[in-house]
Amino acid sequence: MTDIDPQSAALRPQSTDAAAPLLIQLEGISKVFGGVKALQDVRFDIAPGEVLCLAGENGCGKSTLIKIISGVYQPEAGGTMLFDGKPMDKLTPGLARSLGIQVIWQDLALFPEMSVAENIAFEQNLGARPRLVDYGRIRQIAGRMLDRLGVAIDLEKPVRELSIAQRQMVAICRALVADARLVFMDEPTASLSKGETDALLVIVRRLASEGIAVVFVSHRLAEVLDVCSRVTVLRDGRYVGTYPTKGMTQTRLTELMTGRNFDQSVRAADRSAAPAVLSVEGLGREGDYAEIDLVVRRGEVVGLTGRLGAGRTELALSLFGMTRPDRGTIRLGGEVTDFRSNRDAIRAGIAYVSEDRLSLGLVQPQSIADNIALPVLGKLVDALGLLSKRRKAALVDDWIRQLAVKIGAPEHAVSTLSGGNQQRIVLAKWLATEPKVLILDSPTVGVDVGARAGIFEIVHRLAEAGMAILLISDEIPEVYYNSDRILHMRDGRIIADYVPGRDDIDAIEEAVHA
Structure with missing residues (x-):
């Protein structure tokens, strides 16, 4: 990764047509919380019937800006907010709704x-x-x-x-x-399948055709470029620029959002000579999946992709002991296993990062430290059988350092962290169990592009250290650029396998979404 200049000629923003009527126009908007500048001199505008993307990493100020426009927060003095060309002073949620802001x-x-x-x-x-x-x-x-x-x-x-x-x-x-005259949509497709996403984008275009302005907030950059005419980028609370999406690429948009260049090269390597850590033969569970054969070797990242409903998560839950298969065998290190619960799987060396981070991955009201220590409390007791605060603190500090988690203090609630840092806490929680196999189920849902890159850097580091990793995702670029092999699952069965670099990413996407 290298830093870039957002105002370089190739990335310079283009202003909107001065003659175009604007529904809302903001200039010089700032917001300070306890001395922290959440927004600083931000610009924003949108025309009736326009679909515009508000882009930036988590913590860049997107939510703060939305809350200012919807009347939840009041901006600092000095900025201007116009709606239909008229000043919006002392905006409240009720007044914003009366103006048609939703x-x-x-x-x-x-x-x-x-x-x-x-x-x-x-x-x-x-x-x-x-x-x-x-x-x-x-x-x-x-x-x-x-x-x-x-x-x-x-x-x-x-x-x-x-x-x-x-x-x-x-x-x-x-x-x-x-x-509604202006609708903000915050991560509307984060939990949708490709087909459901396409249907939603049709609705968004229909709203725009009726003259309703739509602001689309999404970490899925491909759909942003598909449905939006312009994209306004924020970074660290500052306005980077507003750019036409015509001619914009995901790579350029990522650079604008983060100020860095990311390596989008194929990392696949042949691990066929490495010993098998996890192997599955003829695994089946009525109504969920059938005839599953797969092998994950030492130091290998195996991608598992397919549409939502293909049976990927159901398979993962059985590998983690949450559900029991009806037939077939699971081997760990060559030995047949029969998990009766997830406790058995954890003891055997399997860790599972759920796709539902908020309700299944973390206990939101509890502290960062408690969440990390939760799966390994038995290892942190002293000679009297009591929890050792010293051992717990050492464990928590070690993983926060290793995974470069940005926190205020370990005692703070985990809910105070950004999505990317919460996901690092989930990883820390399971890595503390010292697993042989790590199952990652949609690990970047709701995580911005910069944080995604950081998470996958951790994944590759773990693989290089010898961990066997099963990466589940419906985003083809994720598995393509981060896996050694890719398995395609449909209707509960594995129907194809691919090798990044040998097989073309566009062909894989077409096959998966056919």
């Missing part, structure tokens, strides 16, 4: 026990006087919004029973009910 956060902020119709029509009842609920009107409003998007969802179904993609549609409909 934010769809990554967690969607829906009510899981309420019906689809109730969630969609919720905005209609904000601030209203108490009255009897008119469920017929609620269903009518919700049905009209879904028809507007061309989406069919059961209005009576509780939101908790919907897929992530369906919940996205409910959140969009709720914004439309509030007469």
Whole structure:
């Protein structure tokens, strides 16, 4: 990695058309929290019907800017905010909503026990006087919004029973009910399959065709370049520039976001002579996967890819002892294993980094130190059987140093960390168990591009030290540039294998998404 100059000729921003009418325009926006400059002299503008990307690494100030525009935070004195050419002073969340500014956060902020119709029509009842609920009107409003998007969802179904993609549609409909003119979408595709993502992008284009401005926040750079006309880049709270996406590449955008050049070269090596650490033969579990054969060797990174629903996570859960296969064998170091629980798998030397970091990977309210030490508490007791604070502190300090985790203090809640640093804590937690096999299930979900590179540097370092790694991801570039071999899973079966460098990345993407 090398530093770059964002204002070099090849990367110089291009201003928007001065004649184009702007829906919102910000100049000189700054925000300070306790002496820390979260934003400094930031610019932002968007026109009606435009789809614009707000890009930057975690912690660059994207969320702070969104909260200023939606009235949650007040900017420092000296900046200007115009909406339809008129000043927006002392903006509040209520005033922002009345102007048509809507934010769809990554967690969607829906009510899981309420019906689809109730969630969609919720905005209609904000601030209203108490009255009897008119469920017929609620269903009518919700049905009209879904028809507007061309989406069919059961209005009576509780939101908790919907897929992530369906919940996205409910959140969009709720914004439309509030007469949205500007919609921020925060990581809307982070948990969607390729097909679901394509369907969402169709909806985004439909909103733009109706004159609604959409701000797209995503770490998936390919879809950003596909759906957006311009991209505004922030770095370390500062405005880098606004650039047309026409002619922009993922590599250039990554450079703008991070100020660094990243090595996108194939790292695949032939590990066939290395001893097998994990081997699976004829493994099957009714309804999840069937006839799985795979080998992961010492020092090897094996990529496992395929669409969501292919059975990848279900296979990983069986390898980690969370579910039991119906047939087939799992061998670890050549010996047949029969895991009855994840405790058995951990004792045998298998670690599993779940795709759901927030609820399964970490205990969010607990401290950074407690999360790292959790799987190995038995190794940290003293002669009296009590937890040794000294041993715990030494373990935590060692892994924070080894993985270069950026923290305030080990006693701080793990929820205070950025997505990339949280993922490093998950890695630290499992590496502390000294595993022979590391299963990484979508390890970069919700992690920005710079942090992703750091995580994969750790992965390669572990492989070089001899660890066997199974890397699961539906993002083909991730497995292509970080694996020695790639296995393609579909409908619960492994249907093909590829070697990066020998096989073309575009051909692999086409096969996986066919």
